[in-house]
Amino acid sequence: MGSVNINFAEVEGSFDAMPAALYPVVIEKVEVRESKSSDNNYFNWELTVSEGEHEGRKLWMITSLSPRALFRLKDTFEALGVLDDEMDLEWDDDVQITPSAGPLLLQPDVTGLPSIAVVTIDMYEGKERNRVDELRPIDEPGADPAAEKGGSAKPAPRSGAARNSGSRRALR
Numbered sequence: 001m002g003s004v005n006i007n008f009a010e011v012e013g014s015f016d017a018m019p020a021a022l023y024p025v026v027i028e029k030v031e032v033r034e035s036k037s038s039d040n041n042y043f044n045w046e047l048t049v050s051e052g053e054h055e056g057r058k059l060w061m062i063t064s065l066s067p068r069a070l071f072r073l074k075d076t077f078e079a080l081g082v083l084d085d086e087m088d089l090e091w092d093d094d095v096q097i098t099p100s101a102g103p104l105l106l107q108p109d110v111t112g113l114p115s116i117a118v119v120t121i122d123m124y125e126g127k128e129r130n131r132v133d134e135l136r137p138i139d140e141p142g143a144d145p146a147a148e149k150g151g152s153a154k155p156a157p158r159s160g161a162a163r164n165s166g167s168r169r170a171l172r
Contacts (some may be wrong), residue, residue, distance in 0.1 A: 063130035
């Protein structure tokens, strides 16, 4: 029989939610997962805060592959600079897709790309947790990571004009 002795007096508790703010992040990985509530898979994005007071903290974001929700994936790919008119999204089909794990997104390869995460706070099972509402371009005006290092500033709202400025290509 195996055993382990753990001194919990030296173990820190779980992380408190970070303040709602804009955070510079790097994409660590994007995993394809099976939805428990629909027939459509989704991408589970793992992000790491890349600078400031919360540097090293992990954040997660979900983008559904449901046809009605593809606008969010399109906006994310556009913010990362990888959006094309028509895209083949590829992952390793030797890895089983389950609700808790799945293959990594291989194409487009977004691993290591920087971005700005719009982070808010919501309640889950009576506890505050962070939610990534969207990723924005790293060079978007008003999204200066240096100004957000402490994580205390509120996310800047995006007007419809700001969201629709510049060139946008259709995801087919």
